[in-house]
Amino acid sequence: MLKIGLVSVSDRASSGIYQDKGIPELSSWLQKAIKGDFIIETRLIPDEQTIVEETLIELVDEHACHLILTTGGTGPAKRDITPDATMAIADKVMPGFGEQMRQISLHFVPTAILSRQVGVVRKQCLILNLPGQPKSIKETLEGVKSDDGKVLVSGIFASVPYCIQLLEGPYIETNESIVNAFRPKSAIKQ
Numbered sequence: 001m002l003k004i005g006l007v008s009v010s011d012r013a014s015s016g017i018y019q020d021k022g023i024p025e026l027s028s029w030l031q032k033a034i035k036g037d038f039i040i041e042t043r044l045i046p047d048e049q050t051i052v053e054e055t056l057i058e059l060v061d062e063h064a065c066h067l068i069l070t071t072g073g074t075g076p077a078k079r080d081i082t083p084d085a086t087m088a089i090a091d092k093v094m095p096g097f098g099e100q101m102r103q104i105s106l107h108f109v110p111t112a113i114l115s116r117q118v119g120v121v122r123k124q125c126l127i128l129n130l131p132g133q134p135k136s137i138k139e140t141l142e143g144v145k146s147d148d149g150k151v152l153v154s155g156i157f158a159s160v161p162y163c164i165q166l167l168e169g170p171y172i173e174t175n176e177s178i179v180n181a182f183r184p185k186s187a188i189k190q
């Protein structure tokens with residue numbers, strides 16, 4: 001069974017100053033995009049590097065998540081440390097994810113370049129950082145579409161199922177009206 005960790009990194013949401021919108025946004029997008037069942041593990045934590053690292057390690061090493069999506073703490077401010085924590089616990093860096101996320105986001109906001117978001121692999125798990133703005137979750141995962149729904153720039157989720165397949169995780173199928181998972185022909189299961 002596919003297992004996904006959702007981690008919202010926010011000082012203010014985790015201390016109750018405002019309500020966390022990160023985890024609800026992530027889980028409702030995934031419910032729409034993924035065909036079939038999956039389990040989610042959620043964590044709402046402050047922007048503390050040790051806590052972010054411990055949380056990611058726990059979700060991979062103890063819960064065996066295949067995918068972890070973080071939201072928040074990717075910018076240049078003093079307490080923005082999510083990418084640093086992610087890199088610190090990584091086995092491999094996947095630079096294409098960071099590059100593609102910033103490309104996509106530039107279609108929505110000029111400040112996309114302020115996000116230091118990264119994608120990494122730890123053990124069998126792909127970990128992706130998304131920005132903290134709740135609207136950036138759909139934007140980044142789904143990509144840029146025209147008003148009639150034509151895909152202009154692919155969202156990063158298009159590459160996630162094949163990446164997890166290469167990491168020997170479950171075979172993920174997506175709802176094509178939301179995001180079309182791309183695989184080489186030889187990797188498609190009929």
Ligand SMILES: Nc1ncnc2c1ncn2[C@@H]1O[C@H](COP(=O)(O)OP(=O)(O)OP(=O)(O)O)[C@@H](O)[C@H]1O
Nearest residue numbers: 008010011012013019020021022072073132133134
């Ligand atoms: N988890 C969240 N839930 C709801 N809104 C959020 C969340 N995280 C961020 N936002 C919104 O996006 C904006 C930019 O996010 P950013 O991660 O830079 O927050 P911040 O200003 O560093 O504060 P904090 O880490 O306490 O959320 C915030 O000002 C807030 O309006």
Ligand SMILES: Nc1nc2c(c(=O)[nH]1)N[C@H]1C(S)=C(S)[C@@H](COP(=O)(O)O)O[C@H]1N2
Nearest residue numbers: 072073074075105111115131132133136139
């Ligand atoms: N798709 C998308 N990417 C985005 C944004 C956004 O609204 N949408 N906000 C940007 C802004 S304003 C900042 S400061 C950086 C870092 O945000 P974070 O610190 O909340 O992670 O992400 C950027 N990337």
